[in-house]
Amino acid sequence: MVQSEVINVSNLDLTFVTSDGPVHALKNVDLKVNKGDFVSFIGPSGCGKTTLLRVLADLDEPTDGEVTVNGVSPREAREARAYGYVFQAAGLYPWRNVAANVKLPLEIMGYSKEEQLKRVKKVLDLVELTGFEKKYPWQLSGGMQQRASIARALAFDADILFMDEPFGALDEIVRDHLNEQLLELWKSTNKTICFVTHSIPEAVYLSTKIVVMSPRPGRIVDIIDSNLPSDRPLEIRDSKEFIEISQRVREGLRAGHSDD
């Protein structure tokens, strides 16, 4: 099978102008992501991992360098609705129930009523929220809200899923469970997922490719291709391979920090 390239970043530079002077958020970033990859971006805060994701999603504009998503510019990809984006906060509308929240992007994109209903049902089933259609966000736990938010990002069936620390605010048990579900979902849909996190176990558990980043200026210090099998029960985290990859990630993070 020929692996097709979904994301290509070369020589990316991004400098924010702030009142305290310019901030070099990203420097010389090169990255290739293939179709079906699960890529994690890991690093301490300020390393530019979220900014990189926002550049890919055309929410921030690079100062210099080339970026293509699906072979076109991020802007064209966004306008073609090529990706779903899951933010750190669930961002559900309190005046819409779960089903209506998931339906929102479908309404915006002009899907027929019938199609909307069909898709809402399908994605709510995918994230195991069937039966909660009529509930309002405040009636859901944090984990369920985040699942609804993932369902919403999946509803229009984009090939790419960008996720910015979606489970960052959740406790570890809920997080483990959602990680398992996310892996299942990724395997069954064959989407390309770009996932920002600052948890090493989460990154290693989920990813086929781990991008280790470092701050001031934000840059990539290591890219690790994971050789873990695609079937990953939670116990895999005690295996030798898992621990080895975790160590390499940790070393990368430490190396990035040493020149402070």
Next chain:
Amino acid sequence: MTKKLWTGSDSKILPIFCIITFIVIIWYGFSIILNAPWEYDKAKRNSITLSKTELVSQTWSQKRPKLPTPHQVAKEMWDTTVNKKLTSKRSLIYHGLITFYETIYGFAFGTGLGILLALGIVYNRATAMSVMPWIVTSQTIPILAIAPMIVVALGSAGFSGLMPIVIISMYLSFFPVVVGMVKGLKSPEQLDIDQMKTWSASKSQVLFKLRAPKSTPYLFTSLKLGMAASVVGAIVGELPSGGGGGLGFRMLSGSTFGNTLHIWSGLFSAAILAGSLIAIISIIQRIVLKRMALET
């Protein structure tokens, strides 16, 4: 739920009742103090001395008191509502209806204008820069000074009757709506806006699906303030208009002819009118926000 409502209002009723009792007691006290000189004069002229009880009962029942007592005001209001024909110029309901219409039209136009201006300010930088200072300035001009000018100017242009008063009412009521709605329409967070962007939503979709629903609570707060301002505007507008009628006109004529009962009954009618209109908005607010699940 009914129980919650009751305990909820219970906690309010007692303090309100205490304050009202306190005010009424003070009011009766001042009725004696303010109306006493006239009674003393009268007694002196007739060379009698007044006992304490006589003084009190007489100061509380004068035909043209300086300060009428609450029960006199209540009786006056009863007489001029229930016991008068609606078409009579002596009926408070007749005057109240005139003020009511002026208020409602002023409120409707003011709200419309306020929302339009808010949309302009939120969506257009040039509008924000050029219009906002004028909106603020407009509210620093005392309405009492500008009301006669509006009446005269519009009158000479051939507009008389309700129209100038409606405009004055609108002039006061659009302001809280602009301020509230600008804040409401800008209330979505950056995350909400970014999210809309990831779906490539159009400007009107962002407005109708995000900004408008999110600003609903702000709208109701603005509407209540706007309604109170509309009533004030209508009453102030009636003062220089003359002739037409309305609660403001009734109070002014009471003041001109030294009939304090007319002033006080007009004042209370205006308060009841404003209070009821705001209460109606509150009820609609509660129903709408509950339906939108913005309030539980």
